[in-house]
Amino acid sequence: MTEHVKSYYAATANKQDARPPLQGSHTADVCVIGGGFTGISAALELAERGFSVIVLEAVRVGYGASGRNGGQIVNGYSRDLDVISARYGEKVGKVIGALANEGGNIIRERVAKYNIQCDLTPGMLTTALTHKQMRELEHHVKVWNSFGHDQFEMVDQAGLAKHVVTDRYVGGLIDKKGGHLHPLNLVQGEAAAFESLGGVIYENSPVVYVDLEHTLVKTAQGEVKARYVFVCGNAYLHGVLPQLENRIMPVSTQVLATEPLGAEAARLLPSNVCVEDCNYVLDYFRRSADNRILYGGGIVYGGTDPASIVDKIRPLMLKTFPSLKNVRIDYTWSGNFALTLTRFPQIGRLAPKVFFSHGDSGHGVTTTHLLGRILAEEVSGDNSRFDVFAALPYFPFPGGKTFRVPLTVIGAWYYQLRDKLGL
Numbered sequence: 001m002t003e004h005v006k007s008y009y010a011a012t013a014n015k016q017d018a019r020p021p022l023q024g025s026h027t028a029d030v031c032v033i034g035g036g037f038t039g040i041s042a043a044l045e046l047a048e049r050g051f052s053v054i055v056l057e058a059v060r061v062g063y064g065a066s067g068r069n070g071g072q073i074v075n076g077y078s079r080d081l082d083v084i085s086a087r088y089g090e091k092v093g094k095v096i097g098a099l100a101n102e103g104g105n106i107i108r109e110r111v112a113k114y115n116i117q118c119d120l121t122p123g124m125l126t127t128a129l130t131h132k133q134m135r136e137l138e139h140h141v142k143v144w145n146s147f148g149h150d151q152f153e154m155v156d157q158a159g160l161a162k163h164v165v166t167d168r169y170v171g172g173l174i175d176k177k178g179g180h181l182h183p184l185n186l187v188q189g190e191a192a193a194f195e196s197l198g199g200v201i202y203e204n205s206p207v208v209y210v211d212l213e214h215t216l217v218k219t220a221q222g223e224v225k226a227r228y229v230f231v232c233g234n235a236y237l238h239g240v241l242p243q244l245e246n247r248i249m250p251v252s253t254q255v256l257a258t259e260p261l262g263a264e265a266a267r268l269l270p271s272n273v274c275v276e277d278c279n280y281v282l283d284y285f286r287r288s289a290d291n292r293i294l295y296g297g298g299i300v301y302g303g304t305d306p307a308s309i310v311d312k313i314r315p316l317m318l319k320t321f322p323s324l325k326n327v328r329i330d331y332t333w334s335g336n337f338a339l340t341l342t343r344f345p346q347i348g349r350l351a352p353k354v355f356f357s358h359g360d361s362g363h364g365v366t367t368t369h370l371l372g373r374i375l376a377e378e379v380s381g382d383n384s385r386f387d388v389f390a391a392l393p394y395f396p397f398p399g400g401k402t403f404r405v406p407l408t409v410i411g412a413w414y415y416q417l418r419d420k421l422g423l
Contacts, residue, residue: 016061022202022224028053031224031226034057037372038357042232047199056206059204062187065337068184072365073366074276075100075104078344104366111189118185162271206220210229230356230375243350247340252334255313259329262291263291272286282297283295283316293317298312309334314329344392347375
């Protein structure tokens with residue numbers, strides 16, 4: 001039986017026994033493929049609405065990006081709200097912009113409602129390395145204020161010391177509705193809530209075939225006949241539905257966790273907010289509940305791992321916190337998220353009763369929860385929000401599977417060079 005990767009999250013997760021694999025024939029109102037944030041979020045919404053739901057997870061709940069990410073509640077999308085409005089039109093932009101905080105709100109509501117123990121902590125800080133980035137943060141506040149979102153506080157260089165002790169940044173922006181948590185405990189807690197409402201999860205049950213016309217989902221040892229099917233595999237579909245895999249690119253990001261640092265972790269991050277910087281390929285970090293520093297950054301297009309995560313991420317950490325030069329690194333891990341060409345998530349139909357959601361492009365902790373709810377709304381008879389997202393145009397990666405990685409790398413080099421030059 002395959003288990004979670006050896007991450008800090010897996011080592012400190014609340015105990016949750018493995019569920020059996022699917023065997024034999026079953027029926028349900030909805031079959032959900034994927035036991036990550038999107039699939040579990042949608043399944044819980046459906047169970048709350050009285051649907052019978054079966055979730056099929058290839059490994060364990062939260063095995064993919066949902067249980068390996070930085071654990072940061074980052075509101076919004078991978079493109080800012082004014083960019084979305086300019087790209088898709090003011091009417092669509094207003095709808096999407098109004099939802100920018102909903103994913104985070106869903107998380108907080110569920111943690112409270114189901115008493116999910118996931119170390120939920122409020123506050124997120126976005127840091128600027130240049131005065132140009134500081135002006136971009138000021139613009140961000142104006143744009144979000146225009147959509148009615150007023151949870152922000154600008155912080156100058158002197159004010160940063162209350163939140164992060166480093167000389168690397170010139171200022172930043174606090175999002176009071178942001179925050180951080182133990183992501184594996186969150187998704188497992190949501191899964192337990194789903195099961196408490198009568199939902200069923202089968203683990204170590206990778207899907208091998210989906211009959212789109214007859215809404216039949218097959219694994220090696222069983223099958224589920226459903227009224228509806230939700231495909232929520234993101235970067236981990238692995239050949240099941242190539243028409244979806246061609247829409248996204250798996251991207252690997254890496255994280256390390258130091259040894260417990262006690263008072264030193266509190267000294268470096270005194271207000272216990274999580275932090276990410278403004279660079280195109282950004283660093284992100286936070287304190288854990290046991291006072292480690294969890295530090296992530298860097299990406300590998302195509303979803304492969306670097307030769308050494310420590311060699312890649314530790315130098316980034318030391319640029320921010322030189323005092324950690326001699327600390328022990330206890331855990332390193334990576335995980336793949338699904339990137340779209342537009343850097344905006346995609347939701348839609350593969351067949352009249354087969355729906356999908358994927359491509360959260362680095363903002364998955366919050367947008368997965370929003371889109372899971374929107375999927376559930378669609379089969380509940382309210383397709384108003386689903387139709388807005390489903391109507392957005394899809395663009396394939398240039399070069400197809402063969403050349404999408406090198407072409408994307410070239411583009412990333414360009415933006416990383418702009419960051420280094422302060423352009």
